[in-house]
Amino acid sequence: MRHRLRSCAGTTAAFAVAFTAFGAPAWAAPEPSVEARPPIGAQSAPGPAGRPASSPPVADPAALDRDVRVAPFDTAISREYFAVLPESISRAALDRVRELDGVESAEVVDAARVDLDGESTSVLGIDPSGFRNYAPEPSAGSDDIWQGIAEGRVALSDGAGKQRDLDVGSEITLAGANGEVTREVWTHATSGVAGIDALVSRELAAELGFPEGNGLIVSAPDADLWELREELEEALGEDASLQLLAEDPGDRPADAAGDPVGDDAIEGMIDAARSQIGVPYVWGGESLAEGGYDCSGLIQWAFAEVGVAIPRVTHDQWYAGERVDYADARPGDLIFWRSDPTAPDYISHVAIYLGDGRMLESPRTGLSVRETDVRMADMAGVVRVRA
Numbered sequence: 001m002r003h004r005l006r007s008c009a010g011t012t013a014a015f016a017v018a019f020t021a022f023g024a025p026a027w028a029a030p031e032p033s034v035e036a037r038p039p040i041g042a043q044s045a046p047g048p049a050g051r052p053a054s055s056p057p058v059a060d061p062a063a064l065d066r067d068v069r070v071a072p073f074d075t076a077i078s079r080e081y082f083a084v085l086p087e088s089i090s091r092a093a094l095d096r097v098r099e100l101d102g103v104e105s106a107e108v109v110d111a112a113r114v115d116l117d118g119e120s121t122s123v124l125g126i127d128p129s130g131f132r133n134y135a136p137e138p139s140a141g142s143d144d145i146w147q148g149i150a151e152g153r154v155a156l157s158d159g160a161g162k163q164r165d166l167d168v169g170s171e172i173t174l175a176g177a178n179g180e181v182t183r184e185v186w187t188h189a190t191s192g193v194a195g196i197d198a199l200v201s202r203e204l205a206a207e208l209g210f211p212e213g214n215g216l217i218v219s220a221p222d223a224d225l226w227e228l229r230e231e232l233e234e235a236l237g238e239d240a241s242l243q244l245l246a247e248d249p250g251d252r253p254a255d256a257a258g259d260p261v262g263d264d265a266i267e268g269m270i271d272a273a274r275s276q277i278g279v280p281y282v283w284g285g286e287s288l289a290e291g292g293y294d295c296s297g298l299i300q301w302a303f304a305e306v307g308v309a310i311p312r313v314t315h316d317q318w319y320a321g322e323r324v325d326y327a328d329a330r331p332g333d334l335i336f337w338r339s340d341p342t343a344p345d346y347i348s349h350v351a352i353y354l355g356d357g358r359m360l361e362s363p364r365t366g367l368s369v370r371e372t373d374v375r376m377a378d379m380a381g382v383v384r385v386r387a
Helices: 009-020 091-098 128-134 143-150 158-163 202-208 225-236 263-274 295-304
Strands: 081-084 105-116 119-126 154-156 171-176 179-188 198-201 215-219 241-244 321-324 334-337 349-355 358-361 370-373 379-385
Touching: 081 225, 091 105, 091 215, 091 225, 105 128, 105 202, 119 128, 119 202, 128 143, 128 215, 143 154, 143 179, 143 198, 154 158, 158 179, 171 202, 179 202, 198 202, 225 241, 263 295, 263 349, 263 358, 295 349
Parallel strands: 119 198, 154 179
Antiparallel strands: 081 215, 081 241, 105 119, 105 171, 105 215, 154 198, 171 179, 321 379, 334 349, 334 379, 349 358, 358 370
16 A cells, blocks of 8 residues: 655654754744845746746856865756665665666765754755755856855855845854864855755865764665655665655555645634734744744644644645645645746745735745735645645
């Protein structure tokens, strides 16, 4: 029997355990001090005729020493899963993963949470020559981005950089198990790995005290992803946490566990969300105790108020139910958008559909929880949550 993909609250909690094993705090970052972003839907988009968006700018290419060789972009490699363990992945486990049916490659990374300018942040230590082939298309082909990372600079996700007011070219402090280092923000470029907000070289990761080789990016473009998950769990062991990265894993199995959330619970969830109208948007926020909510934090909180557990990360909420056409949307369904200019295929925003073309959202820094008209631009789709 095939099982429902377990991208519910347990997934995020498992990642929190894996990252917290290195002495880091919980998954969501606390409130930053930031400036407002450009309006949602008014950000850069792919160019005419479907051409990719231009590569994200870097701080100063002329400042590069180019004394570290970075291999040129080779071939775009799909990313289906991210796996993370509290300790280094053994060679035997890595071999088992690479031998699984459908797995074409697996890129080893170092994963940890560190304080980045005082805010707990999920970071990957990467080999720029290899990882760039797994990165979103606007970034993968930019030699300057990966050269800068190889020379010790930091690439922040588009959201973390802009929402936290960490400008390209500014200096930031990273505090790990081995102490603090100061580095330049080299670019704002989303990694393509949900929940990861910074990339550094594996050399810098070692300097900060990351565990070595405790993460994998797995490419298996032709695999049955629902079955592959179980095989990865068996290959990596019970301590492994898995994050689905594929943008479209195919239809949910017909026998997937869970039923659509009932009408009473949906009504209560909407009432709970409406009770937060006027509460500020806070990057990483998921409660009033943190001063407010980000988009997915509000939705997880509102569902929890009626006893329904859903994922914390927007990308995971995309898999929390069945896809429905917008024309068939009901109040309580979740609407998703792809509006990150550095990763055009990435799920980057979510709101609650209220009916009659209206929705409720925690939109962005500088705005508060609100009701507004549904925006059609960059809409990825609609999900009816199952529990």
